[in-house]
Amino acid sequence: MYKTRLYAPGPVEVPPQVLEATARPVIHHRTPGFKELFLRTRTRLAEVACVPGDDVLILTASGTAGFEAGLLACVPKGAKVVGINAGKFGERWVKMARGYGYEVAELTLPWGSAAHPDAVRDFLREHPDAQAVMTTHSETSTGVLHDVQALSGAVRETVPDALFLVDTVTSLGVSELRPKEWGLDGIFSGSQKGLMTPPGLAFAWLSERAWARTDNLNPTFYLDLRKERKQQRAGETAYTPAVSLVAGLGAALDLLLEEGIEAVWKRRETLNKAVLAGAVALGCRPYAERTSPAVAALYAPEGVAAPDIVRGFSARGMRIAGGQDDAKPVLFRPSVMGYADRYDALVIVAALGEILLELGQPVAPGQGLAAALGVLG
Amino acid sequence: MYKTRLYAPGPVEVPPQVLEATARPVIHHRTPGFKELFLRTRTRLAEVACVPGDDVLILTASGTAGFEAGLLACVPKGAKVVGINAGKFGERWVKMARGYGYEVAELTLPWGSAAHPDAVRDFLREHPDAQAVMTTHSETSTGVLHDVQALSGAVRETVPDALFLVDTVTSLGVSELRPKEWGLDGIFSGSQKGLMTPPGLAFAWLSERAWARTDNLNPTFYLDLRKERKQQRAGETAYTPAVSLVAGLGAALDLLLEEGIEAVWKRRETLNKAVLAGAVALGCRPYAERTSPAVAALYAPEGVAAPDIVRGFSARGMRIAGGQDDAKPVLFRPSVMGYADRYDALVIVAALGEILLELGQPVAPGQGLAAALGVLG
Numbered sequence: 001m002y003k004t005r006l007y008a009p010g011p012v013e014v015p016p017q018v019l020e021a022t023a024r025p026v027i028h029h030r031t032p033g034f035k036e037l038f039l040r041t042r043t044r045l046a047e048v049a050c051v052p053g054d055d056v057l058i059l060t061a062s063g064t065a066g067f068e069a070g071l072l073a074c075v076p077k078g079a080k081v082v083g084i085n086a087g088k089f090g091e092r093w094v095k096m097a098r099g100y101g102y103e104v105a106e107l108t109l110p111w112g113s114a115a116h117p118d119a120v121r122d123f124l125r126e127h128p129d130a131q132a133v134m135t136t137h138s139e140t141s142t143g144v145l146h147d148v149q150a151l152s153g154a155v156r157e158t159v160p161d162a163l164f165l166v167d168t169v170t171s172l173g174v175s176e177l178r179p180k181e182w183g184l185d186g187i188f189s190g191s192q193k194g195l196m197t198p199p200g201l202a203f204a205w206l207s208e209r210a211w212a213r214t215d216n217l218n219p220t221f222y223l224d225l226r227k228e229r230k231q232q233r234a235g236e237t238a239y240t241p242a243v244s245l246v247a248g249l250g251a252a253l254d255l256l257l258e259e260g261i262e263a264v265w266k267r268r269e270t271l272n273k274a275v276l277a278g279a280v281a282l283g284c285r286p287y288a289e290r291t292s293p294a295v296a297a298l299y300a301p302e303g304v305a306a307p308d309i310v311r312g313f314s315a316r317g318m319r320i321a322g323g324q325d326d327a328k329p330v331l332f333r334p335s336v337m338g339y340a341d342r343y344d345a346l347v348i349v350a351a352l353g354e355i356l357l358e359l360g361q362p363v364a365p366g367q368g369l370a371a372a373l374g375v376l377g
Numbered sequence: 378m379y380k381t382r383l384y385a386p387g388p389v390e391v392p393p394q395v396l397e398a399t400a401r402p403v404i405h406h407r408t409p410g411f412k413e414l415f416l417r418t419r420t421r422l423a424e425v426a427c428v429p430g431d432d433v434l435i436l437t438a439s440g441t442a443g444f445e446a447g448l449l450a451c452v453p454k455g456a457k458v459v460g461i462n463a464g465k466f467g468e469r470w471v472k473m474a475r476g477y478g479y480e481v482a483e484l485t486l487p488w489g490s491a492a493h494p495d496a497v498r499d500f501l502r503e504h505p506d507a508q509a510v511m512t513t514h515s516e517t518s519t520g521v522l523h524d525v526q527a528l529s530g531a532v533r534e535t536v537p538d539a540l541f542l543v544d545t546v547t548s549l550g551v552s553e554l555r556p557k558e559w560g561l562d563g564i565f566s567g568s569q570k571g572l573m574t575p576p577g578l579a580f581a582w583l584s585e586r587a588w589a590r591t592d593n594l595n596p597t598f599y600l601d602l603r604k605e606r607k608q609q610r611a612g613e614t615a616y617t618p619a620v621s622l623v624a625g626l627g628a629a630l631d632l633l634l635e636e637g638i639e640a641v642w643k644r645r646e647t648l649n650k651a652v653l654a655g656a657v658a659l660g661c662r663p664y665a666e667r668t669s670p671a672v673a674a675l676y677a678p679e680g681v682a683a684p685d686i687v688r689g690f691s692a693r694g695m696r697i698a699g700g701q702d703d704a705k706p707v708l709f710r711p712s713v714m715g716y717a718d719r720y721d722a723l724v725i726v727a728a729l730g731e732i733l734l735e736l737g738q739p740v741a742p743g744q745g746l747a748a749a750l751g752v753l754g
Contacts, residue, residue, distance in 0.1 A: 001718055
């Protein structure tokens with residue numbers, strides 16, 4: 001018998017306190033009780049996002065809709081936007097923008113690489129008319145954490161009027177993220193990653209200068225950040241919200257703020273490093289040039305098919321992610337981004353050792369554990 | 378941040394499927410829906426207890442009440458009973474029987490030791506008029522598994538008419554238990570141990586010859602096994618049952634029977650052995666002469682206070698048990714009897730290594746893990 005353990009880079013394992021909150025009787029969303037819950041949750045969400053006092057909008061939708069709503073809210077259709085594509089999610093925003101009729105200049109980088117400020121600067125110089133630059137912060141498909149603070153500087157320097165819109169789906173609550181200090185113009189995320197809540201809620205924050213450009217734009221009917229901002233400031237939503245998920249989110253935010261958001265970042269970084277170190281000691285190689293704490297992207301050892309590793313975890317009740325697209329044969333991606341502690345990192349490394357042994361690799365599972373322990377301290 | 382992990386020898390960690398079942402809307406107990414659930418649950422409980430087709434009664438009470446109901450049901454008050462006391466729970470039954478006015482002959486054994494058939498035989502020869510012999514199967518306080526099969530032979534040989542009543546609170550669903558093949562006359566257990574359900578239900582099974590003695594006895598009003606048997610055969614209970622816990626128990630039994638009860642026994646034995654081996658490699662010494670898979674009873678290393686180890690687990694979000702009574706300063710007792718797999722055994726050993734290091738012991742946590750892995754294979 002194996003327990004069920006969710007070590008995928010989203011949805012993540014959800015704390016029992018959050019599950020308990022989502023299981024509470026549904027309350028009507030036009031009541032003082034919900035209003036109080038919603039306002040408190042929004043306040044605490046803004047704290048976790050390091051934009052205290054600002055509007056972080058909560059949408060009943062998946063994270064993708066958050067980015068979509070943000071782009072439509074503050075960039076006129078037909079405008080030129082630059083998309084940094086270094087993985088599956090960078091690619092998604094390029095596709096979405098093209099679908100809406102934006103003129104997209106795409107800076108394509110090899111999977112696994114991080115966007116270098118100099119390269120971005122060079123590219124932007126060729127596109128001085130860009131009205132927005134889009135990137136992922138943590139590119140979940142490759143395990144890369146782009147240095148959006150440095151990239152923000154490059155954007156401001158070369159195309160000062162362009163908005164810098166950042167997919168923070170797997171960095172919010174996972175990795176250091178300071179939207180205002182870093183000069184970002186929009187961050188967009190979802191509930192089922194660092195915020196340890198079941199999927200179904202998207203989050204959107206815009207800078208003041210981004211909000212200033214939302215006057216005459218054409219959002220979709222459902223994804224209308226201006227309408228939502230007006231309603232949400234009053235503790236309501238434009239459309240019926242997922243009240244159970246809001247209750248769960250509230251419980252999750254309490255846990256994160258009790259620990260302290262900087263301690264959360266530190267923990268997740270350490271756990272992910274421990275998984276990587278354990279895997280390296282077992283003959284795997286990190287995939288990412290610059291590591292995101294959201295996921296340990298790893299090459300399978302020479303001669304081992306990555307999907308067999310994923311299956312090995314699955315046979316032990318553990319759900320990790322494989323590689324996407326061309327990376328599928330070589331990449332596997334366990335994650336300790338959710339409700340996970342040091343012992344989860346050890347569990348992943350122990351299982352990986354067993355799996356590689358089963359697959360004929362000359363490894364000693366204990367070596368992986370020793371390396372992970374070395375990082376965990 | 379540490380997750381919450383329940384590694385105590387009961388209540389144990391409950392599978393999410395069981396929690397989900399207990400969280401379902403309460404159904405009224407005098408309905409066809411409950412009747413169906415209850416009858417199915419009783420059938421499956423009898424399978425897990427290796428008495429298929431027999432009556433295993435489900436009482437809304439803790440396990441202690443099950444033993445009490447059994448003793449009162451088939452042994453007349455004032456009769457002589459023999460109590461084997463080799464720990465906290467053996468002692469409990471002696472106290473209970475004395476409280477009810479039975480004449481109790483107590484075979485007291487040192488904590489940590491197993492009852493040897495020869496010693497029991499010798500003792501029983503001095504009490505040929507005993508109408509019942511009481512023992513624990515798994516003595517949770519000491520981690521000892523008494524060989525009730527051999528003891529049953531000793532009882533039958535020396536006092537053939539005495540009933541052999543066995544506390545199986547932490548052996549039902551944990552360790553091999555074959556009440557009929559072994560000639561037991563009563564087994565009594567609870568929901569929150571091997572059956573991985575929240576506390577609140579007691580179980581009682583009697584042999585045919587024990588039932589044959591229940592005619593004119595005086596149970597309490599609430600604990601009346603004859604009344605319950607009549608009702609429960611019809612899918613009802615004498616008093617309002619804990620319907621939510623019955624639903625949870627049903628889900629737990631499904632999990633156990635899906636795995637197969639012999640596979641469950643084997644798993645729990647292996648996991649407990651792995652914890653013991655890991656602990657031994659870290660300088661701890663097993664406490665039990667004959668190991669119960671329900672709990673790893675361990676002496677703290679020389680110079681370490683066992684309560685400090687318990688506190689160390691607690692500081693990591695893990696609840697284990699300490700020693701009881703005189704064993705408190707020296708004994709600690711983690712358990713993998715509940716919803717636990719091989720990775721839980723590793724987690725316990727990893728934490729123990731860290732704790733002993735913190736307490737100044739010259740241990741290498743990796744050595745404990747290696748020893749545990751050696752057992753887990």
